[in-house]
Amino acid sequence: MNTAEVFGISLIVFWGLMYLLRKKLEGKGFQIYPFLLLWRKNTRSEWFPKIARSNWYKLFEKIGVGLGIISLISGIALIFYVISEFISPKAPQSAQLRLEPVIPGVTIGINQLPYILLAIGISVTLHELAHAVSATSNNVKVRSGGFLFLIFFPGAFVEPDEEEYNSSNYSVRLKILSAGLAVNLILAAIFFPLAIYLPPMLSQGLQIVGELKNYPAYNSSIPVNSIILGIDGHSIHTSTQLETYLHRGGIQTLTLLFPNGSIGNVSVNISDPQHLLGVYLTYYFPPFIYSLLDFIIWMFTINFSLALFNGAPLIITDGGKVFNELLKKLGVNEKTSYLIQGIITMLFISAILLSINPLQ
Template sequence: MIEAEIIAIVLLFFVAWALLYLARKRLEKFGLNVPIPFLLMYKSKVRDIWFPSISLSKGYRYYEKAAIVLSLISMLGGIILIFYIISEFIVPHPSSQPAVSLTPIIPGVTISLSQTPFLLLALGISVALHEIMHALSATSNGIKVRNGGILLLGIFPGAFVEPDEESFNSSTLSKKVKVIAAGIAMNLILAAIFFPLTLFFPSLVSQGVLIEGVMKDSAAYNASISSGDIIKAIDGQTVNSPYQLGNYLDKNTKNSYTILLANGSEETITINTPNHFLGVYVTYDIPSIWIDVYTFIFWMFTINFSLALFNGAPLVITDGGKIFTELLKRALGSNGEKISLYFQALLILVFVYTILLSNHLLG
């Protein structure tokens, strides 16, 4: 997309939000609320009890117990990740670039606009499931759900449920933590489900090994292999992944390659690789219909892993922050809440500092 079109989209975005904010009083008649710029909310009264056949079942009780453990793992993981990334930038590193960094997701800036629909779909599903688990655990622990709704933050969709404040505050520590932890655990579980799919899905649907580049004077270059060609088979055996190609190169110095040329024709050639090196940059040959599916899978993992770690970390407004506060209040009384606030405020400053370092915004 050319620069002028990107500028037009950005301008349209700001104009649309400006109009929504100016019309916020009128929007209230339709149940819509724009409390601050770039935040649109629809809130309404929802059912007090959510799916009792599920939330009151024995199986769900086990889920809640596991959720507490998973939420604490997410909290610890989020804290460790933040400080690990800072150490990567502060401690002298043998390579020029740190191994890990934090980059905010900004469509058109840090990710391409073509990725945005898949990102938004994955985010909407992930947040909705997160909030549903909060509601189920509220019912499971005898806490009524007061309100629920959907929201739009910039271009990012979301959802929320609000337990009855009086009922929640009067509940035991165990019940509070279960309600809060249920959402974090769901994101961690979804990340665990989609992670192996991101690894194995390409090889399952790949129809060959796509040549992305050829090194000059390499064996592939001398055999007239070009970018866009596809290796379909080696020595008569179907090849679907770079890993399989590597295995053949490791075992033999002479192979017969069946190649689908970029012009659509197919030929078989014999290539000698005395040093077991073909000299190509390769990837999976994934049909276009499956590329969209894989993109969705990738974003489901990325979104849920990010939510699990950073919503699990104690960063003032996060679920992890709420759990951290409740635990310190129980351990230290009224002082626990103050200590929690100070610690979380410090951690969120460190978090922001980490993002700035990761994106080279501090020189």
């Protein structure tokens, strides 16, 4: 039995237990639905009032409305772009942009699940917290809040007082709705450069993950999974550094950490006109660095996804509510807004179905 099967069975057992214990859990404030667990509690009416009413937060809210609209437009554009890629492909199928759902053991490895859950938990909590603080900033009471668990994804929510929210003006509603989207977009912007620039900075060498026959590495009997630590006495951390030294050609000495844990030197003859070693490489890090980088990558991925897909007008999303407000301001009735959102939602589902590409 593989890990994906174990995960699937564990999930079924978990939700089976939730169903059996639903009466006891409902007595403690939980609500149990098929594959959805909710815990709701009345909460304080104001959240961090000093921050909420500060000048810098007022500025953030104004910028946040712009970021919320950017998220909405970008979400729509991405959905249409993915659909167009499948209708009229301009690149090989493997290079097409996809909207694959996160399914452990199917579209991603089970080993990534802890980082995904941590990133989702942090990102969604900060998203909802921004809604609550913006409600306080605009004198709308927060009625309740809570946590949810959907299939295996954690989440959070806050609920402003419905009467006060509906009676507030257009700009107030936009600020409250856009605050969460803005936080996710800002977090994505913070973690993107970290994901790009940290790996070469933290690299301890280059791991050989594949070799080409009849090239120097293969001819020198260098084992796959060996780690290149240096060349001719120079430390190597990036492929660019390695290419610089290989370009000199001739016989060169690689310092390697072998799969068995030993360190040694191997001479290679770089006689190919293109000065190729004939290997496929990836960065090598100590184990805790791999964990850090996985978390950073998922923080970017989750926040970017939340900003675009929660920003897209998909009926139940923040973007759908922002879309309603914008069209209402233009004199378009709510029925038409929901019709447009329904069409975009169907396109979004179609893009996901076209994108699913299970792990082999």
